[in-house]
Every structure is written in structure tokens, then in C-alpha cells.
Amino acid sequence: MSSRKNRRSEKILVKEGIQDVNDANRKKFGIAGLPRLELLVYGAIAIVFFIWYPIYKVYVESQASVYKFNYGVLVDGFDVLGGLKDDADFEWNFWRELITLKGSVIVFTYIAFGRLALSFCAEWRNSVLLLFSMVSITLLVTWKCMLVLLCYAVFMYLVSFSKRALVVWAAVLGQLYTIMSPFLLSYLSNFTDSEFDYHMTIFSVALCNLRFLSFCLDYCSHFSDDSTRFGVLDFLLYIFYLPLFFSGPLMSYKDFHNQIEKKSERLSIAQYLQIIKELLRYVICIIFIEIAMHFVYFAAYHQSFNLLRRLPLWALAGNGLCHLIFFQLKYEVMFGVPRTVAMLDQVNTPKPPVCILAVFRFVDMWRYFDRGLHSILLNYIYIPVGGSRKGFVRQMLGSLLCFAFVYYWHGVETHIFYWALFNWVGVVLETVTSKVLNSETAKAYVYKFNLSCVSWRRLTALFSAPGYIALSLANLLFLSGIDMGYLYFERLIIKSFPTGPLVMLFLYYCMVQLILECHRTWGKKYLCEKAYL
Structure with a gap:
């Protein structure tokens, strides 16, 4: 009798998400926990080799190339910070x-x-x-x-x-x-x-x-x-x-x-404190950006193609990483400061972008980066075409039209076309993969091989890492243009094959594991929707 109950509970767990009833690491927010030592190793590797060392190499190369950049990209900054600063980003x-x-x-x-x-x-x-x-x-x-x-x-x-x-x-x-x-x-x-x-x-x-x-x-x-x-x-x-x-x-x-x-009422002390807290966050971002531009000249390299292509591989990777981080912080400020002013009128605008390093899926990048643009595309293109409720073909057609409009709105340039195309392909592949993995056939195969929750998480991170790399390269294509976008791809993937891609795959795997652990600790919705603001 007890064995029947055990078999029944196992079948239920399989339907709910491929659980191993003997797994000691319980799931939280649908994600299994890893051994603490394993997490510490992933964290140390990601912090040192994914973030710190590449950015440090950009700093070293920047200081060595001060007098080699094109005229005008470096300007006088604050003397206390070293004098010169990167002034090459037009939008900032x-x-x-x-x-x-x-x-x-x-x-x-x-x-x-x-x-x-x-x-x-x-x-x-x-x-x-x-x-x-x-x-x-x-x-x-x-x-x-x-x-x-x-x-x-x-x-x-x-x-x-x-x-x-x-x-x-x-x-x-x-x-x-x-x-x-x-x-x-x-x-x-x-x-x-x-x-x-x-x-x-x-x-x-x-x-x-x-x-x-x-x-x-x-x-x-x-x-x-x-x-x-x-x-x-x-x-x-x-x-x-x-x-x-x-x-x-x-x-x-x-x-x-x-x-x-809405009938406006006077703001309470708590609301004023919330506005001040958010504003301070964005002021800190502005100060951080301005200080960083005195030490790492990542934007200046995009105005000096010859210098960029001669960068050592780690410095090139770090330059790309700096651009991605700056991209997010820049829009954190550009969306966040206006948001705090609108909050005084009791207008609650979409929140600023999620941390760009905390997103490893194309779908999430579009959903949680420019939330306002995503809402416009969703309500006026995707849903009217049919969305996810009218079948797979209508869903993909809706996505295609969204990206086609984004391409047109951004100015029909070549690198924007490829960026939009890569993003659409990424969204399609993620949607297909999700449907396949959630099918009963896939669940039966996983159960057949007796995969534990922890093994399933490791496989998830391993297969997510290539998509994370593709997302990063697509964003660099958008930020730097067709020539420099291809330079990143050529140097990091093609010319350094197989060592370069394998190292990137391992580092991105470590980052995915850290992101999953953050989702497990606080919840993906809480982090991506910035419920802490």
C-alpha cells in the first residue's frame, strides 16, 4: 500500500516539474539549491574572471593609450580623479x-x-x-x-x-x-x-x-x-x-x-521618503558613472577602431562588459530621475531596467529592460495579432512584427536589422525550448534517467550559457555598430576557437548559476520587477 502511495507521489512530482523525491536540496521558487562550496566556487570565479579581471585590463590599457585616442574623445575631468575622462558617449x-x-x-x-x-x-x-x-x-x-x-x-x-x-x-x-x-x-x-x-x-x-x-x-x-x-x-x-x-x-x-x-491628495511622509530613496539611488549611479569614466575609457575605444582591434583578448572582453553595464546604468538614470519627478504628481511610471548581468534570456531582456517600450509593443502589436493565446504561429508572427517595428523605429540601419533579427531568433528558440521541456514526453525522459533537482539545475545553467553569450553579443552589436559588433564576435569566438569559446562558456555558466541562486533566494519576479524600489 505504501509503495503505491510512493509511486503516486512520484508521478505527481514528475508532472509538477521533474522532482527527485530523495533529493535533499529542497526547491525554493522552483529552483533547487546547490552545495554551499559549489556556489562559493562559482561566485569567486564569476567575480574575479567575469567582472574584475576584464575591467582591470580595460583600465590598464586605457591608461596606456591616453595619448593614442582620437582627438576630442577624452576631455578634462576632475583633477582629483586624474584629470582626463571619457567623453565619447553621445547619448550620455x-x-x-x-x-x-x-x-x-x-x-x-x-x-x-x-x-x-x-x-x-x-x-x-x-x-x-x-x-x-x-x-x-x-x-x-x-x-x-x-x-x-x-x-x-x-x-x-x-x-x-x-x-x-x-x-x-x-x-x-x-x-x-x-x-x-x-x-x-x-x-x-x-x-x-x-x-x-x-x-x-x-x-x-x-x-x-x-x-x-x-x-x-x-x-x-x-x-x-x-x-x-x-x-x-x-x-x-x-x-x-x-x-x-x-x-x-x-x-x-x-x-x-x-x-x-485621479483625484490628487497630498503626499504622505512615507511617500516623500520613498521618492527621496529612489532619487538617491539614481544620484549614486550618476556619480559612479562619472567617476568610472575617469579610469576606464570604454566608450573612447568605440571611437578608435584601430585601438579597439589591437586590445588584448581579456581587455576586449572587458570593454564589451563595460559597455553593457554602462548601457544599463545610463538608462537606470535616464528613466529613474524622470520617474521620481512624476511620482510627485502621483504618476507611477514603469520602473528602470533590470541589471543587465542578471538577465540571461532574450525574453526577459525585452520584458524587464525597457518596460515602457515592451508595454507599447505588447498592447498594440503582439496582443492584437493574437499573442500566445492564438497558437504558436500567431505568437511568432506577433513577435516578428514587434521586432520589425523596433527595427524601423530605431532607424533601419544594418546593425539594427541584425540585432532585431538575432533577438527574434533568440525569442523563438527560447519559446520552442520551453514548450519542448514542458511537454510530457520530455518530463518522462528526465524521469526515466532519474535526474535529481540539482542535476536538472546544472543542465539548465549549461544549456542557458550559450544563449546568454548570444544575448551579450547581440547587445554589443546594437551598442557598437556592425563593424565593431563583428569584431567582438570574430576575436572572442572565431579567432580564439576553441579556447576562447570554452572559457566564455564556463564563465557564463558560473554567472547563470549565480543568477539562478539569486532567483532562488529572493524570487525572479521580486528582482526583475524591482519590487524592492
Whole structure:
């Protein structure tokens, strides 16, 4: 009788996830525990050889190449930190220009006006926020940029009256084309007063078009439910809302409108403390980035191809790692600082990116890095096409259209095409693998070979490591362009074969084990969704 019960319990465990009833290491958050010594070995190897040593080699090479970089990529920094700093990242410099004294004064004045409006004329608060936002943006980017944006906005608001999704899509794709056409861009260049205004206009048009898309498609779907939600002032506030205008994070119109229209109440002490805590986190990120750029010139190497290709292998790997970490920290700041300002208006925006080293799947990278963009793609492309509920073919078609739109939105460049293609292939392979491993046949085979939970975890890490490497290389392709992206692949994989790929596989395996242990300790959802913020 007892043997029947044991067999029955074993079958149940097999269905629930291939458990070994005799395994001493119990699962937590669905992940088995490893021996402590084994984890310590993985941790030591990952910290020393995956993170510290490659970055140290970049530091050594950077200091040895100070006078070899192209002119202008290194500028005078803080004397106490050594004098010179890496100034080659355009996007970081672009954002930093916005938070000069003028930008900071405008933001603090905006916060003060918002508090006064809430206290003395709460019913007019949104109108005050809209007026101040539009005036502030005009002061920061000149009236010419604002005029261009208003022309785009008025056109899209008129398009929304068609109440046809295909017309909206055609208008958005057409407007995006206007900032890709060399012929039209030449007119824009002549119209704007400076290079900063020119690039700001292009970037703002691209970002605003995602908001146009969200508003217009929501208008098409929900106008009959409540037409008062889609007034011209609601539209303009959504498009030009100052805290989120320049860098995001993106929000759908529905989410933004529901929050901004809520009856506002005074923030409690606990809410103010939460905002201050988050802001301090982002200030620390800014300080860390600025200090690091005095010692490791990773961005400068991407402006000096000849120096990059002559780097020793460990230094080249470290340079790529620095770029990936900087990519995440940069958007942590660019999404996080606006988020804290929006929180003062009781608008809860998508959270900043997850740590890029803590993501080893393509699916999770898209889900938890730019959460706002993921929400737009999910709600307006993936789900309308069918999503995961309409079968595998519709699911993959939805994913393909999402990546096709991302490619088009980013500017139809060659390296963006390959980056989007590699990401789509990665998502497809992960989806197929997940379906195969969750099939009854696969579970029966695993049970047949009597694999323990710990063995299953080791196999999971081993087979996840190649995907983790592919994800890192794909991100480097996106960040550095086609020539430098291929250089990383050629030096790290092809020319160093087989030693290089095997070393990378082992190091990435150790990192996957650390990530799995973090998921086991705190929970993947808690970490990836940043529930601790």
C-alpha cells in the first residue's frame, strides 16, 4: 500500500516539474539549491574572471593609450580623479546637457508649480502642468523644435478622428520616415539653430510617435466608451508631460490618463521618503558613472577602431562588459530621475531596467529592460495579432512584427536589422525550448534517467550559457555598430576557437548559476520587477 502511495507521489512530482523525491536540496521558487562550496566556487570565479579581471585590463590599457585616442574623445575631468575622462558617449552627453543649471531650475520650478496648483486650484492642476510643460520644453529646445513637434501632434490628433487602426499605423510609419529621409532631414538641419536642437528634434519626434500611436489606437478602441477621455488637452498633456518628455520611460495613454486624472491628495511622509530613496539611488549611479569614466575609457575605444582591434583578448572582453553595464546604468538614470519627478504628481511610471548581468534570456531582456517600450509593443502589436493565446504561429508572427517595428523605429540601419533579427531568433528558440521541456514526453525522459533537482539545475545553467553569450553579443552589436559588433564576435569566438569559446562558456555558466541562486533566494519576479524600489 505504501509503495503505491510512493509511486503516486512520484508521478505527481514528475508532472509538477521533474522532482527527485530523495533529493535533499529542497526547491525554493522552483529552483533547487546547490552545495554551499559549489556556489562559493562559482561566485569567486564569476567575480574575479567575469567582472574584475576584464575591467582591470580595460583600465590598464586605457591608461596606456591616453595619448593614442582620437582627438576630442577624452576631455578634462576632475583633477582629483586624474584629470582626463571619457567623453565619447553621445547619448550620455546629450542627456547631461539637459540637466544643466537651466534644466535643473526648470524642473524644480515645475515641481513647485505642481505643488501650488494642487494646494490652491486642484481642478486646474492638469492645465497648469500642461502650460508649464510646454513653456519649459520651448525654453530648453527653442521654439523651432516645439513648432515642429506641434505640427506632428496636430496632424496625429486629426488622424485619430478616422477611428481606423490602419490609418493610424500608416500615419505613424509615415511620420517616422520623415526623420529618416536624408532629403527631409536636410530641411530640418537648415531650420534648427544648432546640432543639439537638430538631434533633440529627431529624438523627440521618434519618442512622441510612440505616444501618438498609443493615444490614437486607444481612441480607435475606446472612444465610444467615454469620449471625454480623449480631449485635445488630454492629448497634449500626454505628449508634452515634462517629466517624461525627453527620455521617458514610456507609458500607454490609458495608464497615464487613469493616473493623472485621479483625484490628487497630498503626499504622505512615507511617500516623500520613498521618492527621496529612489532619487538617491539614481544620484549614486550618476556619480559612479562619472567617476568610472575617469579610469576606464570604454566608450573612447568605440571611437578608435584601430585601438579597439589591437586590445588584448581579456581587455576586449572587458570593454564589451563595460559597455553593457554602462548601457544599463545610463538608462537606470535616464528613466529613474524622470520617474521620481512624476511620482510627485502621483504618476507611477514603469520602473528602470533590470541589471543587465542578471538577465540571461532574450525574453526577459525585452520584458524587464525597457518596460515602457515592451508595454507599447505588447498592447498594440503582439496582443492584437493574437499573442500566445492564438497558437504558436500567431505568437511568432506577433513577435516578428514587434521586432520589425523596433527595427524601423530605431532607424533601419544594418546593425539594427541584425540585432532585431538575432533577438527574434533568440525569442523563438527560447519559446520552442520551453514548450519542448514542458511537454510530457520530455518530463518522462528526465524521469526515466532519474535526474535529481540539482542535476536538472546544472543542465539548465549549461544549456542557458550559450544563449546568454548570444544575448551579450547581440547587445554589443546594437551598442557598437556592425563593424565593431563583428569584431567582438570574430576575436572572442572565431579567432580564439576553441579556447576562447570554452572559457566564455564556463564563465557564463558560473554567472547563470549565480543568477539562478539569486532567483532562488529572493524570487525572479521580486528582482526583475524591482519590487524592492
